[in-house]
Amino acid sequence: MQYLALADDGHNAWWRYLLGITVIAASWLIGGAYAYGMALQLPLGAVTAFVAINASILMLLLGVVFVVTVIHRRSWRTLVTPYVRIDWRRIAQGAAVWVALALVFSLIEHLLYPGRYAWSLDLARWLPFALAALLLTPLQCAAEELVFRGYVLQGLGRFLRNPVMLALLSSVIFTLPHLYNPEVVAYGLAIMAANYFLMGLFLAGVTLRDGRLELAIGAHAGNNLLLALVVRYEDSVFETESVFTAGALDPVYSLVTLLLSAAFFYWWFFRRLPAVMSDSNHLNPSFTPEQVAQFSRDGYQIVRGLVPAEACARIRICAERDLAAAEPPLEYEADTHYPGAPESLEAPGGRTVRRLLQAYARGAGFREWATAEPIVTRLKQLLGPQIALSQAHHNCVMTKDPAYSSLTSWHRDIRYWSFERPELVSVWLALGEERRDNGCLLLLPGSHVMDFDATQLDAAQFLRTDVAENSALLETQVCAELQPGDVLFFHCRLFHAAGSNRAAHTKLSVVFTYRAMDNPPLPGSRSASQSDVIL
Numbered sequence: 001m002q003y004l005a006l007a008d009d010g011h012n013a014w015w016r017y018l019l020g021i022t023v024i025a026a027s028w029l030i031g032g033a034y035a036y037g038m039a040l041q042l043p044l045g046a047v048t049a050f051v052a053i054n055a056s057i058l059m060l061l062l063g064v065v066f067v068v069t070v071i072h073r074r075s076w077r078t079l080v081t082p083y084v085r086i087d088w089r090r091i092a093q094g095a096a097v098w099v100a101l102a103l104v105f106s107l108i109e110h111l112l113y114p115g116r117y118a119w120s121l122d123l124a125r126w127l128p129f130a131l132a133a134l135l136l137t138p139l140q141c142a143a144e145e146l147v148f149r150g151y152v153l154q155g156l157g158r159f160l161r162n163p164v165m166l167a168l169l170s171s172v173i174f175t176l177p178h179l180y181n182p183e184v185v186a187y188g189l190a191i192m193a194a195n196y197f198l199m200g201l202f203l204a205g206v207t208l209r210d211g212r213l214e215l216a217i218g219a220h221a222g223n224n225l226l227l228a229l230v231v232r233y234e235d236s237v238f239e240t241e242s243v244f245t246a247g248a249l250d251p252v253y254s255l256v257t258l259l260l261s262a263a264f265f266y267w268w269f270f271r272r273l274p275a276v277m278s279d280s281n282h283l284n285p286s287f288t289p290e291q292v293a294q295f296s297r298d299g300y301q302i303v304r305g306l307v308p309a310e311a312c313a314r315i316r317i318c319a320e321r322d323l324a325a326a327e328p329p330l331e332y333e334a335d336t337h338y339p340g341a342p343e344s345l346e347a348p349g350g351r352t353v354r355r356l357l358q359a360y361a362r363g364a365g366f367r368e369w370a371t372a373e374p375i376v377t378r379l380k381q382l383l384g385p386q387i388a389l390s391q392a393h394h395n396c397v398m399t400k401d402p403a404y405s406s407l408t409s410w411h412r413d414i415r416y417w418s419f420e421r422p423e424l425v426s427v428w429l430a431l432g433e434e435r436r437d438n439g440c441l442l443l444l445p446g447s448h449v450m451d452f453d454a455t456q457l458d459a460a461q462f463l464r465t466d467v468a469e470n471s472a473l474l475e476t477q478v479c480a481e482l483q484p485g486d487v488l489f490f491h492c493r494l495f496h497a498a499g500s501n502r503a504a505h506t507k508l509s510v511v512f513t514y515r516a517m518d519n520p521p522l523p524g525s526r527s528a529s530q531s532d533v534i535l
Contacts, residue, residue, distance in 0.1 A: 003082070003154070003207060003208060003210075003211045003212060003213075004153070004154055004157030004158075004161075004166075004208075005082075005531040006078040006079075006082055006531060007072075007074075007078070007154040007155070007157065007158060008531070009074045009075075009078055009531075010068070010072035010074030010078070011071075011072055011073050011074075012072065012158055016071050016072055017155050017158070019067075020067040020068075020071050020072065020151065020155075021155075023063055023066065023067050024060065024063040024067055024147060024151070027059045027060060027062060027063025027066070028056070028057070028060050031059035031063065032055075032057065032060070035052075035055040035056050035059050036052045036053065036055060036056040037052075039051050039052035039055040039056075040052045044128075044132075045128065046125060046128065046129070046241070047128050047129055047132045050129065050132055050133075050136075050228075050238060050239065050240055051136065054132075054136040054137070054139075054140045057140045057143055058136070058140060058143055060143040060144065061139065061142065061143035061146065063147075064076075064079070064143070064146045064147050064150070064151050065146075067151065068151065076146075078154075079146050079150030079151060079213065080146070080150065080212065080213045080214065080217075081212040081213065081214065081361075082211065082212065082361075082391065082531045085328065085329065085358075086214065087214050087361065088214075090212075090214040090215060090218065091214045091215075091217050091218040092218060093215070093218060093269075094206075094215035094216070094217065094219045094265075094269075095218040095219065095221050095222030095225075096218075096222065097219070097222075097265055097269070098218070098219040098223055098261070098265060099223075099225070099226050101261040101264060101265065102222070102223065102226050102261065103230075105257040105260070106231050106244075108257075109250070109253060109257075113250075116246055116247065116250075117231065117244045118245050118246075118247070119243070120232075120241075120242060120243070120244060120245040121241075121243045122241060125241045126229070126242070126243070129228070129229065129240045129241045129242075133228045133229050133240065134225070137221060137224050137225050137228060138225075140224065141217060141220040141221040141223075141224055142217050142221070144174075144220065145203070145213055145216050145217045145220055148170060148173065148174045148200065148203075148204075149170065149203055149204055149216050150213055152170050152173055152174075153166060153170045153204060153207065153208075156169055156170060163208050166204070166208065167201055167204040167205050167208060168201065170200065170204045171197050171198075171200030171201040172197065172200075173200075174196065174199075174203075175197045175200055178192075178196040179193060179196070182236070183233075183236065183251075186248075187248075187249060188251070191251040192251060194255055195251060195254055195255050195258060198255065198258050198262070202219075202258070202265070202266075203219065203220060204216075205262075205266065206219065206265070206266065206269070210270075211533075215269060224238075228242065229241075229242055229243065230242055230244065231243070231244045231245075231246065232244070232245050232246070233245075233248065234246070234247055234249075285374050285377055286374075286378055286381060287301065287378050287381050287382075292381055295382060295489065295491070297445075297446065298445040298446055299443075299445065299446060299447060299448035299449070299490060299491040299493070299494035300443055300445070300480070300488060300489060300490040300491065300494055301488075301489045302480065302482070302486060302487070302488050302489075303486070303487045303489070304486050305483070305485050305486065306374060306485060306486065306487040307484075307485040308485060309484060309485060311365070311485075312429075312431055312484045312485050314365045315363075315365040315366060315369060315429075315431060315510060316431040316432070316508060318362060318363040318365050318366065319356065319397045319399075319431065319508050320508070322356050322362060323353055323356060323397070323506075326353060327356070327362075328357075329357040329358055330353050330354075330355060330356050330357055331353070331354050331355040331357060331396075332345060332350065332351055332352060332353060333349065333350070333353075333354045333401070333404055333406055334347065334349075334350040334351070334352075335354070336354060336406055338406035338407055338408060339407040339409070341404075342404060348404075349401075349403060349404030352401045352403070352404040353399055354399060354400075354405075354406075355397065355398055355399065356396055356397035356399070357395065357396050358391070358395060358396070359395050359396050359397050359510055359512070360389065360391055360395055360512070360533065362397075366510065369429065369510070370389055370427075370533075371389070371533070371535055375427060375487070376535050379425060379427070379489075379514050379535075382425050383423070383424075383515065383516040383519075384516045384518070386517035386518070387514050387515065387516055387517060387535050388515055388516075388517055388532035388533060388535060389512055389513070389514055389533040389535060390512075390513045390514065390515055390521070390527065390530075391530040391531065391532060391533065392521065392526060392527050392528070392529050392532075393413070393417055393424075393527065394413075394426055394512055394513040395511075395512055395513070396511060397508060397509070398428075398509040398511055399506055399507065399508055400438065400439040400498075400500070400501035400506065400507040401506050402438075402501045402502070402503055402504055402505065402506065405439060405501040406500060407497075407499055407500055408497055409462045409463070409465075409497055410442075410444070410462055410463035410465070410474075410495050410496070410497045411461065411462050411463065411495065412447075412448075412492065412493050412494065413426065413492045414493050415460075415461040416526075417492065417526075418521060418522040418525035418526065418527040418528075419515060419519050419520065419522065419527055420519050420520060420522065421519045422492060422493055423492070423515070423516065423519055424491075424492040424513055424515045424519070425491060425492065425514050426489070426490055426492065426511055426512070426513045427487060427488070427489055427511065427512050428441070428487065428488040428489075428490070428509055428510070428511045429486075429487050429509060429511070430482035430483065430484055430485065430486045430487075430488075430509055431484060431508040431509060431510065432484055432505070432507060432508055433482070433483060433484065433507075434480070434481060434482040434483075434486075434507060435481050435503070436479050436481065436499065437502050437503050438501045438502065438503035438505070438507045439498050439499050439500055439501040440480055440481055440498065440499075440507075441480040441488065441496050441497070441498050442477050442478070442479055442496060442497045442498060442499070443478045443480055443490065443494060443495075443496050444463075444474070444476060444477055444478075445478055446476075447473065447493070447494055447495040448492075448493035448494040448495075449493070450473075453469070455469065456469050456470055463495050473495075477497075492513070514535075515532075517534070
């Protein structure tokens with residue numbers, strides 16, 4: 001699984017996990033006790049105890065970051081995401097949805113049990129708690145998530161691959177330290193253990209399903225902020241000022257609404273939107289034998305109208321949004337140094353975006369299309385029954401701006417990739433019209449099976465257009481003109497090129513690359529720099 005595979009980047013001997021758990025436990029029990037005592041000496045008035053409890057838990061954060069970076073020799077971000085950046089927007093989305101659900105069920109509880117909630121807002125006392133909670137609670141929740149859904153879940157994944165068993169076991173581990181909370185004494189061990197276990201199970205399930213930790217961090221932070229500042233129960237582990245106070249927690253109601261909230265949250269984020277390929281059922285769901293034979297001969301195959309207009313529009317909206325905001329990670333035209341590109345980032349047009357990188361992480365529409373059955377079925381016909389999506393190559397939105405777009409000379413993608421075999425297939429989706437005048441792809445049929453002398457290529461492995469040996473091949477070029485929804489499958493050894501965009505509008509395309517599972521990237525290479533998505 002993608003999230004568990006992040007641990008592969010580090011050192012994973014069993015003794016490192018034993019030492020890591022020991023260091024994390026010590027950082028919480030010993031370092032946390034010290035931090036708690038020191039924080040109690042701060043002149044913070046009524047918020048002192050709240051700050052002290054959070055300070056003790058934050059020692060977990062220091063402990064797990066130290067363990068991952070020093071003992072396991074990998075980036076702490078691998079506890080959060082397989083991508084180059086943390087998705088703060090996804091954290092906010094997780095918090096917003098969870099808070100909305102909690103408020104709805106609190107309102108229902110108020111209607112079912114009048115008098116259970118009492119207005120308790122004292123603004124002068126509430127504001128300092130609000131400031132402290134907004135600063136510390138997200139960090140406190142992130143610390144717990146990095147330990148329990150990050151380090152522990154990934155560590156267990158080294159020895160246990162069944163996702164259900166992983167979620168169950170990590171939830172048991174999450175439950176154990178929470179049994180020291182005062183709510184357990186007040187309301188009973190069994191019912192509170194069930195609450196903690198279900199919360200841990202929900203967060204573990206979300207993390208494994210999403211392949212990243214941001215949603216779990218957001219939901220956890222939203223839950224704790226709500227309990228600290230809006231609706232607080234007596235006997236809570238955190239004594240804060242809140243807008244409402246409930247005399248006592250109803251643990252049964254809490255368990256039932258937790259179950260319903262978890263189910264709705266999971267549905268909201270992971271529901272299958274109208275399938276990306278749902279309107280293409282009239283097409284053959286796989287390549288015909290003749291199409292497979294043509295791919296083997298020519299190195300490419302175009303499937304017309306594979307992606308319906310509605311799905312293309314949804315993906316294009318996401319692409320245009322990120323393009324307008326220059327949402328990183330991205331590549332500028334000036335970075336390519338291709339013919340026609342601006343000389344530098346500071347030159348006119350230098351910050352024209354050429355590629356929006358990490359498309360798989362940019363939205364559900366991209367992920368749904370990249371893993372849609374009509375795509376995967378065809379790829380398995382070309383590559384074999386077990387395949388993976390490479391996140392290290394392509395995985396982007398290709399753009400060509402009409403004002404500043406460069407020429408892409410004849411090249412093969414495999415020239416800068418490193419796999420055991422040069423046998424990968426890229427899949428290119430046109431989000432708009434692609435014509436010769438706006439820089440569509442040009443292909444050299446059959447070039448994927450040809451061998452070339454060193455004199456036919458330049459130093460960067462581009463096909464030379466100034467030598468006679470290449471003239472006949474260049475005359476066979478095909479202009480791959482596409483309509484929105486057309487999909488081009490092409491071999492990684494196929495020579496292709498593209499001109500500049502001389503039309504009035506920006507051209508947008510999405511491209512992903514796939515490999516067979518028995519064709520892994522070479523260790524230590526750029527091709528192995530990111531975990532693949534197993535399909």
